[in-house]
Amino acid sequence: MEDSDKILDELTTTEYKYGFVSDIEQDILAKGLNEDVVRFISAKKNEPEWLLEWRLKAYRHWLTMVEPTWENVHYPKIDYQSYHYYASPKVKPQLASMDEVDPEIRKTFDKLGISLVEQMRLAGVAVDAVLDSVSVVTTFKDKLRELGIIFCSMSEAVKEHPELVKKYMGSVVPSTDNYFAALNTAVFSDGSFVYVPKGVRCPMELSTYFRINAANTGQFERTLIVADEGSYVSYLEGCTAPMRDENQLHAAVVELVAHDNSEIKYSTVQNWYPGDKDGKGGIFNFVTKRGICSGVNSKISWTQVETGSAITWKYPSVILKGDNSIGEFYSVAVTNNMQQADTGTKMIHIGKNTKSRIVSKGISAGSSQNSYRGLVRINKKATNAQNFSQCDSLLMTDHCGAHTFPYIEVNNTSAKVEHEATTSKIGEDILFYCNQRGIGNEEAVNLIVNGYCKEVFNQLPMEFAVEAQKLLAISLEGSVG
């Protein structure tokens, strides 16, 4: 047993491969948070009065709130005054093509193996690259514009499409929803906005790469996706962050609105810096993601592959309001070394004949703690609602932890709710067996982990699935010598 633990320890202690800082001049607001900071951010972005008021309302409410402690994670108390709340590249270029992009930024993306050029050429993906808080590159906009699809930064949306932003922003995650959502509402820097008009099927995967780059800059992204009647959109979000010594706060809000007969597919590959093997540094990722199937026959599907962050606190949820609407959640959450994750979903069934499906795969290595927390609620009027949940845990060592907290609330007797759960461990006997067949430890772990996560990877667009597999391999590299 000791040997296999030693082997697994080695595999799980590989240093973070994407740890580097790119040297781009930045415009940073002094540390600290108060009403003036909120006003500064709003002014800096030339926001309309209503938006400032909304931010201030959220900020004042936030002051009255208490940071949640119910989640199964532990971290030193966050000093909210020790963060910068605004940072933007000093030179904000208006670019017509890739050639005009700052070579430093391009180099950064190249290091990540995510060359924008390649992305554009090979995959036909429109990339809205958010480097720190301000959008630097936006592509394929013209093509999307022809179809009436709006895909732009949130700041731009506020200027160009204020009526849409005003109508939908905060409609799924109210400014007072929770501690981190309120904080985000007060100080959100930028993010992405997508609107797909009636009957339009978005012909390409929309994609955003987020990246925290300025030291100690809390990132407060805000994403809003609206799919109008009969439309379809698939959105990808992925990130890799540079190495840091101090904890970085990340509190994003993502809102999805699906009207009648529309579908939104939202995929995430998350690889924020997890801290070193002793747990020093790493991102605190407190995210509120929620979608509403407001129309009949609408569908929202969340797929996430979470390998990063020191702390992950995230429950992409679906409110199934429209009759016959469908909500899905597919998740792979990997924790290693001292990482802690408390993640899962909420499926709130309100409409009739609504269906939800939850597939959660947790992988714990090192001394990490991995919790699944999910709520399935069937409301009184949700006749014939159905849910299926599958929550699996895979343990790589003897000193990591896997926890499952399923909450099921059924208020309608016609509901059909199923929950299945399994726990397994990659034991010495399995590794020995693989080795004996000529498969080394690292390859064996990849094989087992990829097999285990297959159902979730199948939900990802192909290029993304390949990237996710690589990410998993990197995340677990070294846990087997």
Place this chain on the structure above:
Amino acid sequence: MLEIRNLKASVEGKEILKGINLKVNAGEIHAIMGPNGSGKSTLASVLAGKQDYTVTDGEILFEGKNLLDMKIEERAHEGIFLAFQYPVEIPGVSTVNFLKTAVNETRKAKGLAPIEAKDFLATMREKMKLVEMDSKLTSRALNEGFSGGEKKRNEVFQMAMLEPKLAILDETDSGLDIDALRIVAHGVNTLRNKNNAFIVITHYQRLLDYIVPDFVHVLSDGKIVKSGTKDLAFELEEKGYDWVKEETINS
């Protein structure tokens, strides 16, 4: 092909193998028999390289190379195969995918390109027939929900796919009914040729009716106490292991 010289091995400080000497040439089948706790499975594990065991003395040469210097997977790449007494289940990994990885890792170690999917599937179909394996089983997770007999057949199937130079069958007959035993034996007999060798570890003579050994060795208390031809197995079956023990003491 294989030469074991004065091999001593212990687990958790307890000596299990107390000086094994054995020579196996290409084309030969050696049976190793012995009572429970005599060290049969330990010998198999030490040959494969399992880390629970500490080799305290002696050496193992495989085609002139020092086996004890090699990692488990390196030994596999060299052509050593162990058919497990208790094959593990690997959830989520299909037998096909598992075997493809195993074949390709071995090819990689030899500097060869990965096998073409088409060729791999063709070989697989052919070898599956050998052990009468249902094609449905190969697309299922490795050994998950397999019966005891199906697991053992899967071991022989994997052996057929990997074409080892030296195959060690660790009590492959245990838990098999007579039909399954015949199928497994047929697989081994078909794979047998002048370039490979087998070490068949078994408790009972029964298996040796189907896989006929060139040599039979009796292992007792960590040592090979008697060697002979297949007739020795019959004698053992008749007289029991105590006979060997007594004889050893008397000599």
